[in-house]
Amino acid sequence: MNALAAVEDEKTLAALALAMVNHPRATLQELAKAIGVSKATLYRFCKTRDQLIERLFEHSASQLRRSIDEAELHQGPAEQALRRLIQGQLRHKELTAFLTYYWKPDSMQDPRAVATWAAFDAAVDAFFLRGQQEGAFRIDISAAALTETLFSMVIGLLDAERRGRVARAAVPDMVEQVFLRGVAAPAK
Numbered sequence: 001m002n003a004l005a006a007v008e009d010e011k012t013l014a015a016l017a018l019a020m021v022n023h024p025r026a027t028l029q030e031l032a033k034a035i036g037v038s039k040a041t042l043y044r045f046c047k048t049r050d051q052l053i054e055r056l057f058e059h060s061a062s063q064l065r066r067s068i069d070e071a072e073l074h075q076g077p078a079e080q081a082l083r084r085l086i087q088g089q090l091r092h093k094e095l096t097a098f099l100t101y102y103w104k105p106d107s108m109q110d111p112r113a114v115a116t117w118a119a120f121d122a123a124v125d126a127f128f129l130r131g132q133q134e135g136a137f138r139i140d141i142s143a144a145a146l147t148e149t150l151f152s153m154v155i156g157l158l159d160a161e162r163r164g165r166v167a168r169a170a171v172p173d174m175v176e177q178v179f180l181r182g183v184a185a186p187a188k
Helices: 002-007 010-022 030-035 038-043 049-071 079-092 093-103 104-108 111-133 142-160 168-183
Strands: none
Touching: 010 030, 010 093, 030 038, 030 049, 038 049, 049 079, 049 093, 049 111, 079 093, 079 104, 079 111, 079 142, 079 168, 093 142, 111 142, 142 168
16 A cells, blocks of 8 residues: 555544644644654645645545444334444544534535535434334434434543543443433333
8 A cells, every 4th residue: 555545544544633633733744743654645645734624524524424324324223223323423433523623613604514414414313303203212302402412422422532531432332321311202
C-alpha cells in the first residue's frame, strides 16, 4: 500500500480524527507524526487544516450514514434494531468525537451538510416512529426527541470514555439500558 493510500485507510482516518480532537492546535507535521505518516504524505492528502477538517467531516458523515444503513432499522424487533444502531455508532467513536468537537452552527449553512444530517435524522426518526407504532417505545415523546436523546447519550458517553470517566466496555450496554428504561413503552 502506498503512503497516500495509508492515510485514506479507515483506521488511519479514525486515528487522524482523534488526533485532531486530542491536539486541536497541532500542526500538520504534528498530526502526521501522531498517526505515523510523514508530513509530505499528509500534505498530499490535504494541503491545509481546513481541507483536512472538510475531508474528515465528509468521511465521518459517510461512515455514520453507512452504520445506519447496516443497522437495518426497518427489520426485526425495534429493540434489536436499536442495539444494532448503537453498536454501529460506537464502532466509529473517533469520528463521532471529531464531529462533536469540530461541528459549529454555521456548518448547517452548507447545503451538503444540511442534506446529510436531514437524511440521517429522517432515517432514525422513522425507526423510532416504527418502534412507537409497534409499542416498543413510549408515544408521549416524539420520534425526533428520541433521536436527539439517543445521540446526545452516545456523544456524551463517548466523550466520557475518551476522558477516562467511563469504562470502554460499559458504554454499549449503558447506552442501551439507560435509553430503554427511559423510553420503553409502559407494560400492558
